[in-house]
Amino acid sequence: MPKDLTEASRSPAFRQQITETVITFHCIARAIRDAGEISSDELYARLKSKTTPREYNLIIDALKYGGLVSETPAHCLRWVRGRPR
Numbered sequence: 001m002p003k004d005l006t007e008a009s010r011s012p013a014f015r016q017q018i019t020e021t022v023i024t025f026h027c028i029a030r031a032i033r034d035a036g037e038i039s040s041d042e043l044y045a046r047l048k049s050k051t052t053p054r055e056y057n058l059i060i061d062a063l064k065y066g067g068l069v070s071e072t073p074a075h076c077l078r079w080v081r082g083r084p085r
Contacts, residue, residue, distance in 0.1 A: 024051050025059050032069055033079045040075040 028047065032038055044056050051059075060077065063069040068081040 021055065024055065025062070028056070028059050029063055029068065032063070032077050035079075037076055037078045040071065040077050043077065 024047075027050070028043070031043060031046070035043075040060065044053070047056065060069065060071070064071060068079065070078045070080050072078070
């Protein structure tokens with residue numbers, strides 16, 4: 001691992017940023033799972049105070065890539081891995 005990345009990962013600010021990103025990721029995944037299906041625009045509107053558009057799109061892309069979520073051409077997000085509780 002590069003020395004500068006190792007040193008950065010020890011920083012409290014870096015750790016806090018990672019923690020916040022993981023929490024945001026979990027909240028987005030859970031919101032989609034709980035809804036079963038939700039408009040991406042509606043979901044982002046609910047979460048815009050917690051995340052940036054770039055971070056939101058990266059998380060949605062990761063959920064789609066992981067096979068947890070699908071997205072329709074109309075930008076409707078559907079939970080596909082297991083049934084909503």
